[in-house]
Amino acid sequence: MRYLLFIAGMGGLLYGIDIGIIAGALPYLEATASVAWKLSAQQLSFIVAAVLLGSVLSSLFAGALADAIGRRWTMVLAGALFTASIPLIALSDGYLPLLLGRLLQGVSGGLIGVAVPLYLAECLHADKRGRGAALFQLLLTIGLVAAAVIGLVQANSVDSATQAAQALPAGARADAIFAAKDHAWRSIFWMCLTPGLVFTFGSLLLAESPRWLVQRGRIEQARAALLRTRAPAEAETELRDMQAAAGTVAARRNQAAAQGPGAGPSAGDIAAARGVAAPRDGSPASAPAGDSLASRRYILPFLLACLVLACTQATGINSVLAYVVNILNQAGLPGATANMADVGLKVLNAVMTVVAVLLVDRKGRKFLLMLGSAGIVVALLAAGLLFRSAEGEQRDVRSIVAAQAQGDTLTLRLDAPTLQALGAPAGDAAQLLTVSYSYGPFTNVQTRRSDDPALPAMILSRDSAVQEDSVIGAFFRRLHLNPFADPAAGRNAPLQIEQARIGALPSEAHGWQVTLAICLFVASFAVGPGVCVWLALSELMPTRIRSNGMSIALLVNQFVSTTIAAVFLPTVGQYGYAAMFFFWAGCTVVYFLTATFLLPETKGKTLEEIEAHFAR
Structure with missing residues (x-):
C-alpha cells in the first residue's frame, strides 16, 4: 500500500514539475538560446505553451489508451515520455528538439493527470482512496515548489558566476556569463531526470488495476492484485462486486467452499447472476452493465x-x-x-x-x-x-490620458507634472493609475504607482497588447476551432483607451x-x-x-x-x-x-x- 501511494505521489510530483519547471529556466533560455539559435519571441512562447498543447492532445486519448493497454502501462508510458524529454531538452542544439521535448513533457503530464487518479481510485481500498488522491495533490504542490527551488538554486549559481566574471576582460566576461546561463537552464531540466526515472521504473513494479483486469476477464490476476492491499475475505467480496458491475456471470467455487455446502447464495452472487452490482449496505443494486450510455x-x-x-x-x-x-x-x-x-x-x-x-x-x-x-x-x-x-474613490481620466497619445502609442510617466495634469490632489499621498487599452479585439491593462522609486514609464504599444497565436492557438486556428481573437485583426487597429482611473493608493493596512x-x-x-x-x-x-x-x-x-x-x-x-x-x-x-x-x-x-x- 505504501509503495503504491509513493509511486502515485511521484506522479503528482512529475505533474507539478511539468507545470512549473519552465518558469525558472525561461530567463536563461531566453538570454542564451534566443541569441545562439536566433529564436524569436514567438518561438519562445511556443516552447512555453508546448506543454499545454501536449497535455490537451494527450487528454483526448488518455482514457482510450488506459482502456486499451491498462492503467499501469499508461503510467509507465507517461513516465518514459517524461524521462525521454529531459535529455532531448537538455542536450538540444536547436529549436525543434527543444520544442519536441517540451511537447513530450506535456503529453506525459496529460497522461499522468488521467492515469494516476484513475489507478488510485480503482486500486485503493474505499477507506484509503481519499488519502491517495490527497497525496497526489500534495505531491503536485510540492512539485511546483520543487521546480521553484531548482530555479532558485540555478539563479544563485548564475549570480555567483556573474560576480566571478567581473574581473575578466569584457569579451571573456560576456562569454563566461553566457556559458553560466546556458548551463543553468540545461541543469534545471537535468535535475528533473531522477523523479522521472523513479516513477517510470517504480510503475513497472505495480500491480495492474483489478477493475481493468476484471473488464478483460482476467479474474485470477485481479484477485492477486486485490490481495496485495486487502484481506482475503474482503478481496473476494470486492472482486464479486467488480464482476457484477462488469456484467460478468462467474461461478465462485472458492467462495462456495468457504460458505459451506448448505449456505445459500449471497447478495453478491444473486447480483452477479443478474449482471448487477449489489452494494454492501443492502441498497438496491445497479442496473445491468450493458444498458445504454445515455441512461x-x-x-x-x-x-x-x-x-x-x-x-x-x-x-x-x-x-x-x-x-x-x-x-x-x-x-x-x-x-x-x-x-x-x-x-x-x-x-x-x-x-x-x-x-x-x-x-x-x-x-x-x-x-x-x-x-x-x-x-x-x-x-x-x-x-x-x-x-x-x-x-470607488478613483476618478475617470480617460479623456485626459487619450489626449496624450501619439499615433498608436502612448508614453506616460507618473511624475509631478503628469499628476497635476490628471487632476491628482497636491500633497504627498501616493497615487495609483490604471489604464485599460485595446488594439481591435486585443486588450491589456497597465498600472503605475507614483511612489515607485524607479518611476518607470507606462508605454502603451501594439506589441504589449497584440499577441501572436501560441502553438495551441495556431494549431486550433488552422482547424478553424480557435474561439479567441485573430492576431490579424489587431495588427492595423488604432489604439483605444477603454478606461483610465486614478486615485489614492490604498494604505498598507488595506x-x-x-x-x-x-x-x-x-x-x-x-x-x-x-x-x-x-x-x-x-x-x-x-x-x-x-x-x-x-x-x-x-x-x-x-x-x-x-x-x-x-x-x-x-x-x-x-x-x-x-x-x-x-x-x-x-x-x-x-x-x-x-x-x-x-x-x-x-x-x-x-x-x-x-x-x-x-x-x-
Missing part, C-alpha cells in the same frame, strides 16, 4: 463530475495565484512585501494540503467541499468589498486585509476543492466510462481555466478587481450548492456502491 447511471455522474471540475476553475484559483503579486501591490502592499506574501501563500497551500490529506478519509469529501467552498465564498466577498471601497482574505481563499481551496476535485473526477465516473469520462472532464476543466484566463485582464481593466472577485464568489456559491445538494458522500464506499447510487 441516468452514466449521464448524471458524468455531468456532476464535469460541473465540479468547472466550478473548481471558476473559483479563480489559477488567476489569483498567477497575479497575486499584482493584486497585493494594487491593494496597497509594497513590491517586496507582496513578493514575500506570494511565497507565504505557496507555503500555506502546501501546509493546508497536508491537513486535507489527514481529513479527507475522516470527514469525507462532501464535508470538505462544503467547508472549502464556503470559505472561498467568504474570502472572495471580503476581497471584493475591500477592492470596491478602494476603487493591503494586509486583502492578503488575509487571499490567505483564507488559498487555505479553503487547499482543504476542499484542491484535493476533492481529483476524487470527484475518479470516484463519480462509472467503471464503464471512467477512463474516457475523465479525459472529457479534464478537457472541460482546461477549457474553463483558459476562458477565465482570457477574460481576467479585460474585466479587471474595464470594471476593476472587485467585479472579478464578486463573479468568482457567485460561481463558488454554485459550487457550494452542488456540494450540498447534488454530490453524494463517497467516503468509505466502493466504486461499485457509488455507481449503484446513481442507478437508483
Whole structure:
C-alpha cells in the first residue's frame, strides 16, 4: 500500500514539475538560446505553451489508451515520455528538439493527470482512496515548489558566476556569463531526470488495476492484485462486486467452499447472476452493465463530475495565484512585501494540503467541499468589498490620458507634472493609475504607482497588447476551432483607451486585509476543492466510462481555466478587481450548492456502491 501511494505521489510530483519547471529556466533560455539559435519571441512562447498543447492532445486519448493497454502501462508510458524529454531538452542544439521535448513533457503530464487518479481510485481500498488522491495533490504542490527551488538554486549559481566574471576582460566576461546561463537552464531540466526515472521504473513494479483486469476477464490476476492491499475475505467480496458491475456471470467455487455446502447464495452472487452490482449496505443494486450510455447511471455522474471540475476553475484559483503579486501591490502592499506574501501563500497551500490529506478519509469529501467552498465564498466577498471601497474613490481620466497619445502609442510617466495634469490632489499621498487599452479585439491593462522609486514609464504599444497565436492557438486556428481573437485583426487597429482611473493608493493596512482574505481563499481551496476535485473526477465516473469520462472532464476543466484566463485582464481593466472577485464568489456559491445538494458522500464506499447510487 505504501509503495503504491509513493509511486502515485511521484506522479503528482512529475505533474507539478511539468507545470512549473519552465518558469525558472525561461530567463536563461531566453538570454542564451534566443541569441545562439536566433529564436524569436514567438518561438519562445511556443516552447512555453508546448506543454499545454501536449497535455490537451494527450487528454483526448488518455482514457482510450488506459482502456486499451491498462492503467499501469499508461503510467509507465507517461513516465518514459517524461524521462525521454529531459535529455532531448537538455542536450538540444536547436529549436525543434527543444520544442519536441517540451511537447513530450506535456503529453506525459496529460497522461499522468488521467492515469494516476484513475489507478488510485480503482486500486485503493474505499477507506484509503481519499488519502491517495490527497497525496497526489500534495505531491503536485510540492512539485511546483520543487521546480521553484531548482530555479532558485540555478539563479544563485548564475549570480555567483556573474560576480566571478567581473574581473575578466569584457569579451571573456560576456562569454563566461553566457556559458553560466546556458548551463543553468540545461541543469534545471537535468535535475528533473531522477523523479522521472523513479516513477517510470517504480510503475513497472505495480500491480495492474483489478477493475481493468476484471473488464478483460482476467479474474485470477485481479484477485492477486486485490490481495496485495486487502484481506482475503474482503478481496473476494470486492472482486464479486467488480464482476457484477462488469456484467460478468462467474461461478465462485472458492467462495462456495468457504460458505459451506448448505449456505445459500449471497447478495453478491444473486447480483452477479443478474449482471448487477449489489452494494454492501443492502441498497438496491445497479442496473445491468450493458444498458445504454445515455441512461441516468452514466449521464448524471458524468455531468456532476464535469460541473465540479468547472466550478473548481471558476473559483479563480489559477488567476489569483498567477497575479497575486499584482493584486497585493494594487491593494496597497509594497513590491517586496507582496513578493514575500506570494511565497507565504505557496507555503500555506502546501501546509493546508497536508491537513486535507489527514481529513479527507475522516470527514469525507462532501464535508470538505462544503467547508472549502464556503470559505472561498467568504474570502472572495471580503476581497471584493475591500477592492470596491478602494476603487470607488478613483476618478475617470480617460479623456485626459487619450489626449496624450501619439499615433498608436502612448508614453506616460507618473511624475509631478503628469499628476497635476490628471487632476491628482497636491500633497504627498501616493497615487495609483490604471489604464485599460485595446488594439481591435486585443486588450491589456497597465498600472503605475507614483511612489515607485524607479518611476518607470507606462508605454502603451501594439506589441504589449497584440499577441501572436501560441502553438495551441495556431494549431486550433488552422482547424478553424480557435474561439479567441485573430492576431490579424489587431495588427492595423488604432489604439483605444477603454478606461483610465486614478486615485489614492490604498494604505498598507488595506493591503494586509486583502492578503488575509487571499490567505483564507488559498487555505479553503487547499482543504476542499484542491484535493476533492481529483476524487470527484475518479470516484463519480462509472467503471464503464471512467477512463474516457475523465479525459472529457479534464478537457472541460482546461477549457474553463483558459476562458477565465482570457477574460481576467479585460474585466479587471474595464470594471476593476472587485467585479472579478464578486463573479468568482457567485460561481463558488454554485459550487457550494452542488456540494450540498447534488454530490453524494463517497467516503468509505466502493466504486461499485457509488455507481449503484446513481442507478437508483
